[in-house]
Amino acid sequence: MLYPADLTWDEVDPADHPFDPASAAQVVRSLGPARQVPSRLDPAFDPTRVNWAWDVAKPWSDAMTHVLVERYGRWAAGWRWSVGEGDVDGGPVGSWCCGSHSITTPEETVDRVVAALCEWREWLEDLAEWFEAYPLDPETLVADRILWERAARNLILQVADRAGAESGWYRHCLQVLGWFLGYWGVAPEPAARLVRQAVGGRFESWTSPDTVLAEDIAEKLVGPLRPQDTRWSPPDRGPLPDHLERWIAVRNSVPWPENDGSDNGSDDGSDDGGPTTTARDGAAEDFRSFDAVVDPARGAGLLAALELVRADAARGAVLDFELLRRWQQHVLGTPEPPPLRTLPAFAKGGEERYGIGPDTRARLDACLAQAAGDRLSLAARAARAHLDVCFFHPFDDGNARAALLTLVFVLARAGVTLDSVLLIRRFGRRADDPQDALDLCRTVAFSIGQSRAATR
Known part of the structure; x- marks a missing residue:
C-alpha cells in the first residue's frame, strides 16, 4: 500500500x-x-x-x-x-x-x-x-x-x-x-x-x-x-537496469535462515515447528475485508483461487508456472489461464523494470522448485517464493496477488495456515535490496509464530 x-x-x-x-x-x-x-x-x-x-x-x-x-x-x-x-x-x-x-x-x-x-x-x-x-x-x-x-x-x-x-x-x-x-x-x-x-x-x-x-x-x-x-538536472542514467537480474543476484547472496526444526517463533526466520491450523484463515479474511471491498468480483476471484491453492497443496502439486496460471485465471477472471508476459514489465511507479527472455519461464520454474526443499526454514522458502513471483512478474496483471497465493501455497504444503497476512501483504519490497528480502522472511516467521501462539 x-x-x-x-x-x-x-x-x-x-x-x-x-x-x-x-x-x-x-x-x-x-x-x-x-x-x-x-x-x-x-x-x-x-x-x-x-x-x-x-x-x-x-x-x-x-x-x-x-x-x-x-x-x-x-x-x-x-x-x-x-x-x-x-x-x-x-x-x-x-x-x-x-x-x-x-x-x-x-x-x-x-x-x-x-x-x-x-x-x-x-x-x-x-x-x-x-x-x-x-x-x-x-x-x-x-x-x-x-x-x-x-x-x-x-x-x-x-x-x-x-x-x-x-x-x-x-x-x-x-x-x-x-x-x-x-x-x-x-x-x-x-x-x-x-x-x-x-x-x-x-x-x-x-x-x-x-x-x-x-x-x-x-x-x-x-x-x-x-x-x-x-x-x-538529473544525470542521464540511460535505460532502467533489469531488476529481475538484480533480484537473482540478491536471491543468491542473501543469508537465508536455515531450517533448525525449532518451534520457538524466532524473529530470524528459522521457525519450523510443524503444522499449524488456526481457526481463522488470515488470507481468506483479508480477501474478504480488502479485495471484496475494492471490488466484489475481485474478492470472489481471490477466494476461488485460494480454495484451489489449498487443494493443490493438499494433493502435493508441484509449484511451477503452470500451477500459477491455473490460480491466476480465477484471480483475473479470464476465460483461459493467462500466458507468460511477452514484454518487459514495470512496477513501483516505473522505478523497477523486469526483463523477459526465452529462458524466463524455465528460470522461474527452477526458482519455484527450490521452495520444496528443506535446507532453508519454512519462512525463508515461503518469502523467497513470494519474491520470485513479484520480480519475475510473470503476468501482465495481478502479480502481487499471485505472489501472496504462492506464499500461502508453500506454507499450506507444510500444513501451516496464517492467522493474518496483513504484515506480509501491505508493504512493498525492492528487487535489489537484500534487507527487504530478509525483512519479509522475518515477517513471515513472526506471522507463523503468532499463528502458532493463537492455537495454544
Missing part, C-alpha cells in the same frame, strides 16, 4: 493532476468501499477474536486508499495522513484521524473521507502557490540566496503549524522541503540529501521549531547550493 511520505512532487503536483472538489462526494460514494463501510454492530463481528482497528478498520481504509489512487492518481494516498497519531501520523489532514475513531455510520464515514481528500488536495494547492510565490532561478542563486532562505524558513513554519507540530510532523516537513527544491530544479536525490544534512535530526515530535531554528536550517539547506552544480 502506498504511503504518502513516499510521494514525490511529480506525483502530487496539482497542475498535473486535475481534481474537481465539487464532484468528489459523488465519486467517492460510487466506489466499492463506500458501499461497504464496516460496523462494530455487525453480528459477524466477534471482539474476542477480531481486533477492530487492525483486522477491520485498517483493511477497509487501505481499500479506500486503493480505489482513490486508482480513480485520482497516487497523490490521493494522502487523504488519511492525519495530524498527530492516526492511521499515518504526522500529516496535515484534520478531517480523518484513524479507522478506530473515524469509521462510524456509513454516511458519516464517507463524509469524512470526502472531507479528508479535499483537505489534502487543498493543502497541496496551497504548497504549489507558496512555491510559486518565490520565483527562484538557479542562475541567480547567489543574488537571491536570502529569498531562497526566507522561502525555506516559511515552509518549515507553515508545515509545523499545519501538522500541529505533533507526533512525527517533521517527516512531512522534510518531504515539503524536498518538494520545494525539486519544484525549482534540484534533482530528487541531491534534494533529499541536502534536506537531511540541513535538518540533522533537530526536529522533534510535539515540539514546534522556533524562528531561530527554522532560519538556521534554511541557511544550511541553501548554503551548499551552487548554480553550476550538476544537481540542477
Whole structure:
C-alpha cells in the first residue's frame, strides 16, 4: 500500500493532476468501499477474536486508499495522513484521524473521507502557490540566496503549524522541503540529501521549531547550493537496469535462515515447528475485508483461487508456472489461464523494470522448485517464493496477488495456515535490496509464530 511520505512532487503536483472538489462526494460514494463501510454492530463481528482497528478498520481504509489512487492518481494516498497519531501520523489532514475513531455510520464515514481528500488536495494547492510565490532561478542563486532562505524558513513554519507540530510532523516537513527544491530544479536525490544534512535530526515530535531554528536550517539547506552544480538536472542514467537480474543476484547472496526444526517463533526466520491450523484463515479474511471491498468480483476471484491453492497443496502439486496460471485465471477472471508476459514489465511507479527472455519461464520454474526443499526454514522458502513471483512478474496483471497465493501455497504444503497476512501483504519490497528480502522472511516467521501462539 502506498504511503504518502513516499510521494514525490511529480506525483502530487496539482497542475498535473486535475481534481474537481465539487464532484468528489459523488465519486467517492460510487466506489466499492463506500458501499461497504464496516460496523462494530455487525453480528459477524466477534471482539474476542477480531481486533477492530487492525483486522477491520485498517483493511477497509487501505481499500479506500486503493480505489482513490486508482480513480485520482497516487497523490490521493494522502487523504488519511492525519495530524498527530492516526492511521499515518504526522500529516496535515484534520478531517480523518484513524479507522478506530473515524469509521462510524456509513454516511458519516464517507463524509469524512470526502472531507479528508479535499483537505489534502487543498493543502497541496496551497504548497504549489507558496512555491510559486518565490520565483527562484538557479542562475541567480547567489543574488537571491536570502529569498531562497526566507522561502525555506516559511515552509518549515507553515508545515509545523499545519501538522500541529505533533507526533512525527517533521517527516512531512522534510518531504515539503524536498518538494520545494525539486519544484525549482534540484534533482530528487541531491534534494533529499541536502534536506537531511540541513535538518540533522533537530526536529522533534510535539515540539514546534522556533524562528531561530527554522532560519538556521534554511541557511544550511541553501548554503551548499551552487548554480553550476550538476544537481540542477538529473544525470542521464540511460535505460532502467533489469531488476529481475538484480533480484537473482540478491536471491543468491542473501543469508537465508536455515531450517533448525525449532518451534520457538524466532524473529530470524528459522521457525519450523510443524503444522499449524488456526481457526481463522488470515488470507481468506483479508480477501474478504480488502479485495471484496475494492471490488466484489475481485474478492470472489481471490477466494476461488485460494480454495484451489489449498487443494493443490493438499494433493502435493508441484509449484511451477503452470500451477500459477491455473490460480491466476480465477484471480483475473479470464476465460483461459493467462500466458507468460511477452514484454518487459514495470512496477513501483516505473522505478523497477523486469526483463523477459526465452529462458524466463524455465528460470522461474527452477526458482519455484527450490521452495520444496528443506535446507532453508519454512519462512525463508515461503518469502523467497513470494519474491520470485513479484520480480519475475510473470503476468501482465495481478502479480502481487499471485505472489501472496504462492506464499500461502508453500506454507499450506507444510500444513501451516496464517492467522493474518496483513504484515506480509501491505508493504512493498525492492528487487535489489537484500534487507527487504530478509525483512519479509522475518515477517513471515513472526506471522507463523503468532499463528502458532493463537492455537495454544
